[in-house]
Amino acid sequence: MSIRHGLLALLEDGPRYGFRLRTEFEARTGAVWPLDIGQVRTALGSLERDGLVVQEGVDGAGRTLYALTAAGRAELRAWYVRPVSHTGPPRDELVIKLALALGAPGVDVHQVVEAQRRHVSGTLHDYVRRRAEVLARQPARPDEVARLLILERLICHAEAEVRWLDHCEARLLRLHRPGAREARE
Template identity: 45%
Template sequence: MSVRQSLLAILEQGPCYGYQLRTEFERRTGGTWPLNVGQIYNTLERLERDGLVVRGAANDQGHVYWEISDAGRAEAREWLGSAVDRGQAARDELSIKLALAATLPGVDVTALIAAQREATERRLAELRRTREDDGEPATPQTIAAALLIDAQIFAAEAELGWLAHSERRLAAHPDHALALDLATERPRRGRPARALA
């Protein structure tokens, strides 16, 4: 998620102060990913440094309003008009954990998959209840929140499919057939051994 571009997109509607930006972000995303006010102010300062926002004077209540610049407006529009590159996503802890577990001797990969499946099924049931319990009239806020819940539901369903696929793939190999011993050849990079005097 890009906090930087999200703040710029909100500022396109008009000047805001930091806490107001936080409230607007949460209002538009259903509070799915709450932002820390400190994170917002740090981001605003970087945006100012980069010429994408301009800091205004403080009002009577001490709120400093930030206004988007033409360059910031162009960046926000470019972000909103472009596809998200999912190929550069952060490392996925679950897939790395499963790959490592499959190659380590003595790890019960079947139990790991079962535990993850159970946790994902609980999360999926919770998300579906949240979606069903909604019952609120359709407003821009409720529709935005529903879109984010739906995305999490689809991701949980995909994770369950991937876990089932992984379980079938691993079942084709006898226990510990994938276990890797530590390599005997040492990597060339690293600290050189000290010469004995």
């Protein structure tokens, strides 16, 4: 997730201060990716250093306002049309856990898989329920449609994880059935 580009997108609507950017970011992304104010401040400092935003005075409450520069607007436009690259496999804790559990004494990998499946299934159920709530409101505003798209992405990701866990379980059963080791040797 690019916090930098998310902040640039929000600043396109006009100058904002840090806490407002944080609040708007969470509102627009359906609060799926919460930010702490430290992340926002760090990103704003980096954007300012890179010439993509400038401090534009303070508001009535004394909060520093940040505004998009021409270079920031150009970077935002380039970001919108640049494909997101998924280079290299992500460092996935579940994959690491399963890989290490396979060689760990006293660990039942089937229990690890089943516990994860139950967890993901519950999460999937929650996402589907939340999507139904959004759909019931007949989303029309951009923030509602964004929330729907985010929930649908999370649903697809959870469904894929359940399918992968099913695959892992089937693979483990094939590899650990009686006589399977002797057949491989």
